[in-house]
Amino acid sequence: MKKLFALTLLVLMAAISLSADVYVKQKTHTDSIMGQPARDDVMEQWIGDNVFATVSPDQSFIVDLKKNLMYMVNHKSKTYVESTLPLDFTKLLPPEMAAMASMMKMTATVNPTTQTKKIGQWNCTGYDVTMTVMGMPMKMMLWASTDVPFDVNQFNAKIWGNVLKGQMMLDDASVKEMMKVKGFQIASEMSGEMMGFKINTTSEVLEITKKNPPANIYAPPAGYAKKDKLSAEDLQKR
Numbered sequence: 001m002k003k004l005f006a007l008t009l010l011v012l013m014a015a016i017s018l019s020a021d022v023y024v025k026q027k028t029h030t031d032s033i034m035g036q037p038a039r040d041d042v043m044e045q046w047i048g049d050n051v052f053a054t055v056s057p058d059q060s061f062i063v064d065l066k067k068n069l070m071y072m073v074n075h076k077s078k079t080y081v082e083s084t085l086p087l088d089f090t091k092l093l094p095p096e097m098a099a100m101a102s103m104m105k106m107t108a109t110v111n112p113t114t115q116t117k118k119i120g121q122w123n124c125t126g127y128d129v130t131m132t133v134m135g136m137p138m139k140m141m142l143w144a145s146t147d148v149p150f151d152v153n154q155f156n157a158k159i160w161g162n163v164l165k166g167q168m169m170l171d172d173a174s175v176k177e178m179m180k181v182k183g184f185q186i187a188s189e190m191s192g193e194m195m196g197f198k199i200n201t202t203s204e205v206l207e208i209t210k211k212n213p214p215a216n217i218y219a220p221p222a223g224y225a226k227k228d229k230l231s232a233e234d235l236q237k238r
Helices: 002-019 152-168 172-178 232-236
Strands: 021-030 039-047 051-055 059-064 069-074 079-084 106-119 122-133 136-145 184-194 197-211 225-227
Touching: 051 152, 059 152, 069 152, 069 232, 106 136, 106 172, 122 184, 152 172
Parallel strands: 079 225
Antiparallel strands: 021 039, 021 197, 039 051, 051 059, 059 069, 069 079, 106 122, 122 136, 136 184, 184 197
8 A cells, every 4th residue: 555655656746747837037137327226127028838937026028829929018008919920010009119129129249258157057058149239239248058957958949039129129130140159058257338327237146946836837927918019118128
């Protein structure tokens, strides 16, 4: 009887493990800029079977390859926009902002380095990244690791490009550059100057584990209103 109970317990644990998704907890820090106080945030990411969600206090960004849809959610206004994939960001902009899309576009150039270091429990490799925003360069040191509990190559190929297009408004050429990063991003340090103001932002992953995801994490919350276009408020939070 004890052996039967132990076997049943092992089977149940294996079933739970197989159904669990990957949970990532990340902290970000942004120095004071343009009179705004310094800000610290905690962001959560969920990675499932052909689905992905990143959740912050202000916004969520969701990719659902099963439905071939992407959602951008604004929690303060309780609204969201959706788009079919592959994402064409300009189609989500209101007419008065569409003409400015080329100015807002961010580009990226990636140069792999031979630098390595351990961040938390992850062995990482460093990448020099130059981001250009409105013609102004931003320098980033990015650290990535392949020591993660999921198929990171598949994740990068199927999901990460859509995330980069939606969250950073990168074009196809810049997404291809970012694919030079081998592994999952564990930490980054970005600095630069925009319109005379210095910008400094850091991020670091605190936890990567397998958990059962909250109900409906891969869809806009119930009761949120669907919009056709992004607003200025939506874009300011990106």
